[in-house]
Amino acid sequence: MTAVLGRVGPMYASLARDLQRLVEDGAVAADARMPSERVLARVLGVSRVTVASAYRELREQGVLTSVHGAGTFVVPRSDTRPWGRLVTGDGPDVLEFVNAAPPASSFLGAAYEAAARGIATTSAHPGYVPGGAFRLREAIARRYTARGLPTTADQIMITAGATDAIHAVVAALVGPGNRVLVEHPTYPGALDTLRAVGATCIPVALDPSDPDAFVDAADRAARQHDPVLAYLMPDHANPSGTVLPTDTRRRLAATLHRRGVVTVIDEVSVDLDLDGHGPTEPFGAPVPDRAAVTVGSLSKSVWGGLRVGWVRADAAHLAAVATVYSARQLTVSLIDQYAAIELLGDYEAVVAHRCDQLRASRDALTSALTRSLPDWSFRSPSGGLSLWCTLPAGERSTELVDRARERGLMLAPGTRFGTGYAFDDCQRIPFTRTPEEIEDAVAVLAELMGGANAGPRERVPSRAVPEAVV
Ligand SMILES: Cc1ncc(COP(=O)(O)O)c(C=O)c1O
Structure with a gap:
């Protein structure tokens, strides 16, 4: 006894x-x-x-x-590792799985050729288009309207990617010491941006298998912390891939609005619906226009190198955001905007092509993991760009990432996707590379974990990689 x-x-x-x-x-x-x-x-x-x-x-x-x-x-945890948002050194021996960034769309070249022809006819134009090219704003507004959120061109402001849009929105609406609700896990870039303005991020746990619980948790957090903003990804969230069901998102939108919280909706992955579930209702549709500010971009459906994103908001919020933005940027590159207009003209085909690619890579990743790392657990997401895995008990993502790096496989540790000490037991794996590269990456992981089926592969890189940079 x-x-x-x-x-x-x-x-x-x-x-x-x-x-x-x-x-x-x-x-x-x-x-x-x-x-x-x-x-x-x-x-x-x-x-x-x-x-x-x-x-x-x-x-x-x-x-x-x-x-x-x-x-x-x-004690705040400061992650001083060189895991920024981007890495260099993507040489032939490096498997870069830090970023969830797909390759350029095959539609891109033709779009730029058409854009160049368009530019040639506008040589008399000074080239500055504050707010963005009207035809582009109109095309984006039409897409919102078709999805059930009536929008006019003057509710859209063009930015250089969603990052730029998030920066401008945060700079306009959040001050030092303000609190902001973030779903947890969340997109590290948003955490970085919020911290940079001195905001405190309040994590609200998002369980992909129980998204409904998120509404009550967000309500509780809003009551307790009095946040000025919530940053959410209702469609194919990064990294968890969660899509909020219609009823859940409606309840969540109404709850946050009732609590006086403006919601920033990040829709960069909204079109990456790999299993054909069909379009979802925009988060802002059931609430007054001022309740939600939406950001989007073509970075995931087309290419991160095409720096075209946007903010969609009501007149008052958009004016505040535009004031901040115009103080540091006179215009977004006109040729990029013209290319974006071309791409949106054939957008269904662009998206279908991207989804075919991502679906093949997602399926390769889920079967490689199931085969080689059976004690990792994950839910196969219906869209987005990454798989969010829970590691077997006792394994730490920060350590795994260090060991993988020695083998030429670069990953972002789970801790990048949370606040405090969270998610060292989780690992994000993007499925933006080819199925062959994915097989190689999983082979490295299986070998590092001592997996039973972990035979080293021919192409598995073995030499150390250059330092990643922020
Ligand atoms: C959720 C989310 N928002 C924003 C971005 C940044 O997008 P952009 O390249 O358009 O700046 C990313 C890129 O990874 C993302 O995953």
Whole structure:
């Protein structure tokens, strides 16, 4: 009996473990102030000594820090690894799986040729088009209207990609110290942009197998934290691939609007519907126009090198965003905009071609993982660009990524997609490369994990790769 009880360990240690897990899951935000020992002891019905010992344990592990007179805080985790959004060194021996960026569309060349001819006829034009070319804004507005969100050209502002759009929206609507709800896991670029303006990101757990629970969690977080904004990807979220069902998105839109939260909807992957489920209702459709600001781009359906994105908003929000944007950018490249007009003219074919490519790569990835890494778990997404995997117990993505890098396979660690310590047990794998490259990448992973079916492949690169850069 004593021996059995001895295995349970002291109570403070299990409390420390539970608290650490909450921090790692992002339920307690990085840099959050912890409750005082007295308050937590009362809430949990344990002695103050137990809480004090658990806090001491977590301080020793570097999870918490105490500031005299101010309280105990979660230590913000600063990821200083060279995992920026982009990497260099994509040589023949490198398998670059950091970015979920597909190759250029085969429609691109013809679009630029037509754009060049168009430019040749406008040589008298000064070349600056603040807000964007009217025909492009009109084409984008028509697509929103067709999807059920009536939109006019003057509700669209063209930007150099969605990144530029998110920057402008955040700069216009978020100030230092403001709180912003983010689905969790989320797109790292949005976290970076929000942090850069001094915002605090409030993570709201998004479970792809239970998106409905997200509505209540977002409602609770909105009530508790009084955020100014929520940043969401209702269609094929990066990295989880989640699509919010119509009822869920309607409830979520209404809930956030009722709480006075403006929602920024990132739709860069909206068209990547690989299983043909058909178009979804735009998030902003059931709520007043001012409730949602939408950003989009052609980076995923066409190419990240085509820097054309946009903001869609009501007049007041768009004016605020345009004021910020015009202070740092006079115009988006006109030839890129002309190419975008061409591409949107045949957009169904462009998207169908991209989806065929991504579907083949997704299917190659899911079968390679199922075959070679059966203890990794994932849900096969119906669209988007990546698979979000849970690693077997005890495996850490940060360590796996380091080891993979030595073998020429570059991946972004799961922690890039969360706040605090979250998602070191998860791994994103983009399916934007060819099925052959995907097979190679999974072979490297299987070998690193000591998988049973992990025979090294001929083309698996073995030499170290150059440093990635932000
Ligand atoms: C969700 C999300 N938003 C925005 C972007 C950036 O898009 P763009 O290349 O148009 O700036 C990405 C690119 O990975 C993304 O995944």
